[in-house]
Amino acid sequence: MDGDPPRAGDSPRTSGDSRTSDDAPPPSDDPRATYDAIAEHFASTREYPWPEVKSFVADATDDEQATRALDLGCANGRHCELLSEHAASVVGLDVSRELLREARKRATERDFDVSLVHGDAARLPFCDETFDLAVYVATLHHLTSREARVDSLDELARVLRPGGRALVSAWSTEHSTFDETEGFDTTVDWTLPGGERVPRFYHIYDPAEFRVDLDSSELTPVDVFVSSGNCYAVVE
Numbered sequence: 001m002d003g004d005p006p007r008a009g010d011s012p013r014t015s016g017d018s019r020t021s022d023d024a025p026p027p028s029d030d031p032r033a034t035y036d037a038i039a040e041h042f043a044s045t046r047e048y049p050w051p052e053v054k055s056f057v058a059d060a061t062d063d064e065q066a067t068r069a070l071d072l073g074c075a076n077g078r079h080c081e082l083l084s085e086h087a088a089s090v091v092g093l094d095v096s097r098e099l100l101r102e103a104r105k106r107a108t109e110r111d112f113d114v115s116l117v118h119g120d121a122a123r124l125p126f127c128d129e130t131f132d133l134a135v136y137v138a139t140l141h142h143l144t145s146r147e148a149r150v151d152s153l154d155e156l157a158r159v160l161r162p163g164g165r166a167l168v169s170a171w172s173t174e175h176s177t178f179d180e181t182e183g184f185d186t187t188v189d190w191t192l193p194g195g196e197r198v199p200r201f202y203h204i205y206d207p208a209e210f211r212v213d214l215d216s217s218e219l220t221p222v223d224v225f226v227s228s229g230n231c232y233a234v235v236e
Helices: 031-044 051-061 078-084 097-110 146-159 207-216
Strands: 011-014 066-072 087-094 115-118 131-136 160-171 184-191 197-204 221-227 230-235
Touching (some): 031 184, 031 197, 051 078, 051 131, 051 160, 066 078, 078 087, 078 097, 078 131, 087 097, 097 115, 131 146, 146 160, 146 207, 160 197, 207 221, 207 230
Parallel strands (some): 066 087, 066 131, 087 115, 131 160
Antiparallel strands (some): 160 230, 221 230
16 A cells, blocks of 8 residues: 555545445455555556655665665555665565555566565564665555554564664645544545545544654654655654
8 A cells, every 4th residue: 555645536535424335345444455446546646756755765775775675555666666776675565465466567567676575564474673674655544543553653663673764654634635633534535447436544643643653652753744745754
């Protein structure tokens, strides 16, 4: 999973909204099924790495190649490609097998090396202290409970090596799309080319709440900021 900040075409609905039909889309709180359903179209709209991610990776490596990097919630692999330019080896993990197929296609077409793993961001299938660099962008907000979100931050801390750094991001109430000032759950539809709308669960963080969850985890925030409608944190 790897969702850009909200933009024209995204249609937020409160999490209490519901619909029924014979051809109902996947439940919004099942990110695996949701992103399997939209993977090909979603991947076609995710071409370039975020500027914030490019800046973080450049600063974190500082002209010295990382040993092993992780893209947590890698989607179509656009940030895996970036990491491959700065790390000796790269692992991309996603809950959606269809998005992992899109990532493999991208890696093959663009000739970069990445190991792709199917897994859950709240229960990472990696040993302790495996990575010295990681990006965890636009995925945390898809986890449906605070417990799962903090667990996933703890897992990121567990797999980072001492001195390793990661960039974490999530959608924020600071974006002009939202009127709320406190964190809330919502559903944002993805519209496929044929017009089918597939709901996606999001927890929209307010900046103070984002900091509270970081502080409740095993991560140490180095820099916490808002950019392009997202909460960001550089952590170690």
